[in-house]
Amino acid sequence: MASGNRPLSPHLQVYRPQITSMLSILHRMTGVGLVGGALIFTYWITSATYGPEAFDRAQSILGSWFGRLVLLGTIFAFYFHLANGIRHIAWDAGWGYEMPKLRASGVVVLVFSTSMTFLTFLAGYWAAGVI
Amino acid sequence: MEFRSPLGRARGPGSAKEGGIGQWKAERLAAIALVPLTLWFMASAVFMVGADLATFKEWAGAHGNPVLLILLTIALYHHAQMGLQVVIEDYVHHEGVVIISLVLVKLGAFFCAAYTIFSIVRLTF
Structure with missing residues (x-):
């Protein structure tokens, strides 16, 4: 850096947790976590080219409790990253910066991601014939 | 119109340096592409729970699915490497470590994308 005394971004630990700041850091954390999701996607797709044993192994690893x-x-x-990402695009377009809208859209993102996770798992168990 | 002072330009403060707008646009373009692609993938992959290889191949090779899978792979790894770049540039402060990490992330993303696309193409034959 050219000069060492310019103001820094506020650190996470200094401020009282609020829905705005918590969702912001959760967006980063889920983003980094989803790189793991991308690698799982690649493992799943590529395993299918190594024959039925390799694909069945991938299916049973993904289907185990872990x-x-x-x-x-x-x-x-x-x-979460999808819904909050759309929230970010809305901000880029200039929408939703007022505090009530900011909080409300944050709550919508949390309710959406929790219920869609539940529904997706339900659909997965239904597809597997468990329910 | 140049708003920076000559001294400010010489020192080059700001994280964007040159070409910040291009990076900003590329991030949003890949993100917008991922909205329909990932939702389609999630809705399809749910029905592959417990599937055998024949069922999986039938799905992966059907209609436009290979094209959508390839587009998903490209947008996903493009978005992932740009996101990791932002995180690395924000939290890693040693310049040498930043450069090495960025090279590894970008080459890794290229490798994973190429390997996945090659597999998708092979699955359709």
Whole structure:
């Protein structure tokens, strides 16, 4: 850096947690986490080119209790990052900066991502014939 | 119109440097493309729970699915490497570590995307 004394971004630990700041850092954390989701996607697709044993192994790893736990986190991260990303695009277009709208859209994002995660898992269990 | 002072330009403060607008647009373009592509993938992948290879191949090779899968792969890894770049530039302060991390992230994203696309193409034959 050219000069060492310019103001820095506020640090997470200094301020009282609010829905605005918490969703902001959650957007980053889910984004980094979803890189893992991308690698799972690649593993799943590529395993199919190595024959039935390799694909069945991938399916059983993803279907194990640990695989399902990872997928639960990944799918929540996906819906959250998707909804909050659309919130970001709306801000880029100049919409939603007023505090009541900012909080309301944050609540919408949380309700959407939680319920869509639940519905996706329900659909997955239904597709597998468990329910 | 140049709003920066000559001294400010020489020192080059600001994280965007040159070409910040292009990066900003590219981030949003990939993000917007991912909205329909990921929703389509999620809705389709749910029905692959417990599927065998034949069922999976039938889905992956059907109609426009290989094209959508390839577009998803490109947008996904493009978006992922740009997102990781922002995070690395924000939290890593050692310049050498930043450069090495960015090279690894970008080459890794290229590799994963190429490997996935190659597999998608192979699945359709």
